[in-house]
Amino acid sequence: MEDAEECITGLCLGLGMGGHVPIKGKQKEKRPVACLDLAFELCPKGEAINLNHDKVESTDSDNDNSNNNNRSRKKLRLSKDQSSMLENSFKLHTTLNPVQKQALAHQLKLKTRQVEVWFQNRRARTKLKQTEVEREWLKKQCQNLSDENKRLKKELQEVRALKVGCIQLSKTATLTMCSSCEKLVKLNEEKKNNIESEGRN
């Protein structure tokens, strides 16, 4: 348990959902968890300002005041620098060991829990994006196969039609391949006989 969390433990009671995590191995028994957002205030534009930079630890009286003034929790917005550093570190490792986590948290003036949560959420976002990409790829593959299937069916139909035509033609004439245009040509009996005799000579 980190110091900052320890000192504000119990202050989230009555702040809506969250604020409790199960004690390991004891599902029924709950312990209050530090409400991390208590270190944030609203800027004039309504944007949450991270006060952790100069106030990591907070006192009970501080939090009492926060509790009274702000019933609802404030949403932490990570600064651009914090986000980009987290992103960079995620590019290197999608999971962090406790030492790395702590070091990064210290570097970013965040709590290890916040870094941990950020990485969990980041992994979830990556996975979501990946499945979306895979879905699109499969959709495309499916469309390609469908198109190919259509094309092959059409080709098959043409071949069958051609075959029927050939059978009908062969009753009266012989088909052969024209050497110049590479198309099937119809030979009458007389010509056929001529070619055959030339072949023998």
Place this chain on the structure above:
DNA sequence: ATGGTCAACGTGCCGG
């Protein structure tokens, strides 16, 4: 008003 984003949380599962 409403939908999207995202930090934070609850819970269950798994490996050590």
Place this chain on the structure above:
DNA sequence: CCGGCACGTTGACCAT
């Protein structure tokens, strides 16, 4: 048993 993670959810904030 415990820590860490995935997954689903909540709620604050923001853009439209």
